Amino acid sequence: TWQATALSLAAQVGTFPLGLYYFHQFPLSFLLSNLVAVPISSGAVYVGLALLVLKGLVAGIGLVLPGLAAVLDWGPLVVGWVFETLIRWFNNYIFWIGRVLPGALISGVHVTALQAWLIFAVILVLLAFVARRHLEWLGVACGLMTVFAGSRVWAAYHLAPDERLIFYSIPRRSVVGVWQGAAANIVSVDSLPLTETERTYRIVPGLIEREARRVRYYAGWRGSPVPAQAVDSSGVVLAVWRGVRVAFVSGRLTEARRACPVEVVVLRRNARVWPETLAAVFGHNPTIIFDSSCKPWYVNLLRPRLQVAGWQTYDLTTQGAFVRLPGSVVSAN
Template sequence: MFFSNNPFVKILGFWLLGLMLSRFYPLLLIPFALWIIIGLGWYAKLFSRKRYPFDLIASSLLATALVLISSVNYRIQHPPLPTSSSKEICFWATVVEKPAEKENSFQLKLRIEQAENDSLNKQTMMGWLQKSDNAAKLEAGDLLFCQSRISRIENRGNPFEFDYRDYLANQGIYFSCYLKSGKFEKAGKSHFRIRLAAEKFREKLLTILRSNLKKTESFEVISALSLGYRKELTPETRAAFVETGGMHVLAVSGLHVGLIYFFLLKLFSFLKRSHKGKWIRCCLILSILWAYALLTGLSPSVQRATLMFTFLLLAESINRTNSIYNSIAASAFALLLIDSDILFAVGFQLSYAAVLSIVYFYPLINGLVPSKNPIVKKPWQLLCVSLAAQIGTFPLSIYYFNQFPFYFWLSNFVVIPAAFVLLAGTFSLFIATPLPALQHGIAFLLEGTNSAVLIALKFISRLPGAVVSGISITPGQLTAIILAILFIILFINLKQVKFIRYALISLIAFLVIGINEKRQLFNQHRLLVYENKQAVFHFIDGRSNFILTSDTTELSPYVYSNTLTKLQLDEPQIILISDFLQLREKQLFIENDIYQFGLETYILSPENKKPKLTELRNAVENPPPSNSSNKSESEAKTLP
């Protein structure tokens, strides 16, 4: 019955299967292709006899066709990438967005219009510009003539590091370049594009905010919340939102589009009285929503939310209000049809997990304490929404971010009402541009609201146990948690005890996988080498670990922090490599340039001021061949 009322849920399921197989297990698509060939041959024979059955076999052929079409679509969207340039080449490129100032350069997105290597044309890439007055004056839509080497984006190769290459690849960005001040020049304006026009308009609005908001932190928060401009967020401001679970407010997404959507529903509710008025209302709301999406840069999160509300509004307009799951599935299908990579974006997964969880769990939780008192009802509903969203998103949040903000429910009492006030106030500020006195008054209220929000969030972040950090779960544990939630949902709907048993089995599997992982981590014994300005060596024995470096001033915790979390290590002991170092600590023994770690022995030989570890062969444990002499130090194995 559920799938009959929500056909897009079935379509989306088979489409997802095709994407996953095409990306991770392409060989498993062969049986699907063979089944299509056999099935079509069988039905061709039946049709020749004027028999037209539509049975289970026909249904399976349609499902198989969806899987194969999905996989073909994925391959079409992922043609072989062009090769990067090994030497400097000349090319024309359009500035996609205003450059963001970094410590030593300007960062911006460039779209290659024409290059010596034609295969690079139309590629979007990350660009870094040497600091100069010309670089600071660039704006979206400027056409540049450049000379630089275009390289494929690669990670540094450190263990457990953030996969920056994959993060940008999911946005369709595979290349980067560095432009020195004399290697680029402005050559006019690029031809008109809707996105560029929207970006230019956003820059004008940002200028209005800068001129009216005197406090830097107010501009940071309000520009991020209303226009999706997060480039100037300081680490302190970002931490206040992250540690309290309120970061979703600063990323323009479903919350912001939802607030605008429901406000517009109320505003144009009078048009629902006639059939014609209902469609006028639909067109007005969709026009405003998509205009806002363009204004905020049409980021993936805004696209998802706007498309989702588009399907919901269209469903309501054609009297299909009972098919909310179908509308959600249709919006996801449309996005995946356009961009398959969006499935693997963390934001996409969190957005749809939150929406589905709210749609299902909110009515159940809200019904636990029915109340008609508006003083109690509204806060209770807000709490229910927060709890419902967290049920669906907490497994993904822990898996990707390794932390859980315990007071998310408390911070939402602050950030969600504040988001509505700040959004409404910001748009009022823009509208009041011809009235400077009114603008100053609105700006004063905005800054006061923002300051109150930051004070409240910082207070919440200092509460005991505000953030549980350092949590690490495996993909197997993530799967077990998700299965347990799905089985609980099935039990609620079908009232069958077997699903409770399945949920318990899933939780037991979660514990067993965790215990086995702990056992392996407690018995681990490894050496990791990090790429840094100075070589960094990480000796790990169980949870004890030692970091050796020749320059502690150049050692950033970001180099090894992910390793500590993923391998559940204690705080490391930092050791400065010197010419006369002696140390005896548990499994690690150091004397001058000889390093013994467990049963393995290494020698440290400086080379161009970068230490290099070389393994010493033990003649007893690993004797050399009889027809050769002992290996010299220069022939010893070099660790990666």
Template sequence: MIANHKSEIPVVILLLPFLLGTGVGINFNLAIYLVPLAIGFASLLILFLLLNFYYNRFKVYKKRWLGGVLIHLLLLLAGWIAVINNNELNGTGHFSKQPAQRLIVRINTEPQLKNGLIRFTATVIANINQNQAVPTTGTLLIAIKDSVAIKLTYGDELLIPGKYSPIDPPFNPAEFNYKKYLAHQNVYYQEFLYPGQYRLVQSNTGNPFISQALSLRRQMVQRLKQQLRDPNAIAVASTLILGYKADLSDDVLQAYSKTGTIHVLSVSGAHVAIIWALLAFILSFLDRWRHGRLIRAVIIIPVIWYYAMLTGFSPAVCRAAVMISTVIIGKTYNRYINNLNILAISAFILLLYNPLLITDVGFQLSYLAVAGLVILQPVVYAWFTFKNQWIDKLWVLCSVSVAAQVITFPLSAFYFHQFPVYFLFSNLFIVIPTAVIMYSGIFYLLLPQIPYISACLAWLLEKTILLMNYVLAWVEHLPFASISKIWLTTTEYLLLYAIIICVFYFLYDKRAWLLRTGLILMLLFTFSIGVKRYRSYNTNSIAFLNLRKNSGIVFKNGNRAIVISNLADTDKNYNYSIRPYLDSCKVSDVALYQPDQEIRSAFLQKQDNFIQFRNQSISIINNGDIDTTSTIKQKTDYLYITGNPKIPLAIINKNHEYHTIIIDATNTPKTIQLIVDQARYLHANYVVLKRNKSFIAASN
């Protein structure tokens, strides 16, 4: 299954403690740990060397396990130290360590236009104070609202104000943690710029190889646009062949995601393998020469890595490039290397370069998928035997899809909260179209413009993409095409992996204890899901959400919810901040109302600006309220201030008797500060939502 003996996969065994060390380092990555860790590493290394030099004197052969323990501890500490060293905030020269009037930054990624903003990351190379430049390090996320900025490219140096700010954490429950995502890329600060706030200082100062590759990619994207007419076809071709994703529409992404074929839109090992197969076929004549294999390897390996650079050095492409390079070298010198060892070697190389790659979802899914193919595919393939060679070949493809989907399901469900039901059909269908797209696209881009031939290749490329998009969109809209709202805890997805290991190991080894263990783990998993669902169905709550420029309150009553917000359910902010919370709460029945609508339901009534939800009530104060005093005080639990009203809190207190003031994010900073000052003076409880987490109140 994996290997007959662990000696066949030594690199895999050694990789495990290193991975554990990087995992520990990600959670404990402060610079204060570096010195004691370095001392510990040096001490263990000296001890290991002494034991090897005086092997017989200390009779180490009687304690063979000692050397293994020391090696594993050294690798664990090495992984931990690598993460700390990789953390840019631990550097004394990080730009955030000292204030700056202006910054000089160098663009280190290709700028992309999205939602009217030009976004890119940049290396801060100097802080400027009083016209004195001090060299610095660190990465800054920059967004520019200026149409002229579309001309900026990789390697350009800019002079910008030193008015950066920390990345915001997620403010609402179940919201995507963009702050954590960027932190794993060593990005901790961001800056928004408008016309006139930046100046181009110098161009083309980046790595010349990367600059040339990105320039070539832009030229190739433009060439695709010359003869392809459909925007979606151009976007898919650019993504699938060149790794350029800026033009992909949300509809296309959703179709591929819900059918379990999203991996096609990420240039990965399969794409690199197609390039390798094409080059190997073209250069096969070199095998007749004495040093033909070596010459072929010298040609293919640089081309593979140039393609990896051209497509943006994604983790999946880097993994494939390292693996294929290792395989080519092994075949050149007639060496056999276990596939799992090759996989582990590529992981070691990439993690030594950047240990934070382990946090990348693409990295995790890519390595899991390949490991699943190596380990599980033979087990799945052995389930059925077919004498017909064509049916057998079809079953091989099915076993590959099943193995990859099974091994990646817990992790993809943990991250993306859905499962594509028809993944087998979708993945079988795209095999031929993907190959046609890759080969026709490559020949179209590499060959010079030849009348009729270039037009035929472009026509074949576009029609194949449109056919693939059409079929996947059809599959997406089939009944029960995907199971959504899957929200797993870390414990639950680890239990799923333990169940998968036990079940497949049992099918391979037929040991009864594996089946019993798998059944016990499945019982624990089911129990955890059941308890979580029971708690959700028996919990009622009010969630005052932080939607920045928008208002939003969610009233959850078991598996039903009423949302009061000025957002439509098709708005991207609704899908980003509100829908994940509803899905994580297992809400199946959602009603959305505008703030000015009247509501009458079994558990909530709203009339004018007063809301009664079960045993709790809310009074809404907005910019439509006037500065008057009522003869009757309205008793309420929460006073919800929204829309930037201009009424003093002293007047509000004459009309309302409440327990807590909720100040939402639609109010201006000036209004919020005014209300907070008055609340403190009057000793009133208050909650400010702006730049703070949402406030959830139980109501059982």
């Protein structure tokens, strides 16, 4: 048990910076997990190697003695069953730890490559201090930690004034992100919460790139930091962010509606609109965005008409996310 504990601690300390850099998380239950998971995974490695060797031997013998091939194939099947069982035990145990200790995972930790190297250096210097018992090593460790803290403060200082409104490209969804420095508020305009898959593959990469430290998700506009209101029951919602007025249109738009100049118009769920109606209600200045809930045939039908009429259009499905800054417009995939 002592050897397994020492091995688990050594492995966790050695991979700690890599875990933060690549996976942005740190499991507090690593010791409890590794005491069982490491022996199982080690056994699975040896069984897997034995399976490869045995399968090769059986294949070689089968070429020489074809009559024995059917009998000898039972050997790899049995070893394969053992290998599969070990993998299943490993996964079940890890999932069980996650269910029993749901809060034992620190996630959302973002470090740069330089900061990861600084953490490596601090660990090595502290180990040298423990081994040598010289205060000089402790002083070096304190200096490195000061540099690490300074790099975090410097990054936060440069990121703080950055503000942007992001219209995400998520299949069949309408999602907007409101960014203020390292804080992000993700709003599902369609009032449906994002699935774990949608968050992982569509939202999280941007969070990692921008080193987001506070992320909140909202299913609908209620409670979000962006003031929004439904004009009436026809499916038009007006939102305002840093002076940028955005209209979300999901129903039928008629010219009888009161004129409402905006900077961005988002067409959702194949909204029934015409260039003349858009001009009468929102003017010719706004950027027209087709979000990912619009069908391709709808975009292909309406987009050329809008472009001929002089509008700037953007298709989230084919062009990726659209980014709006307070003073300018930037598009990004």
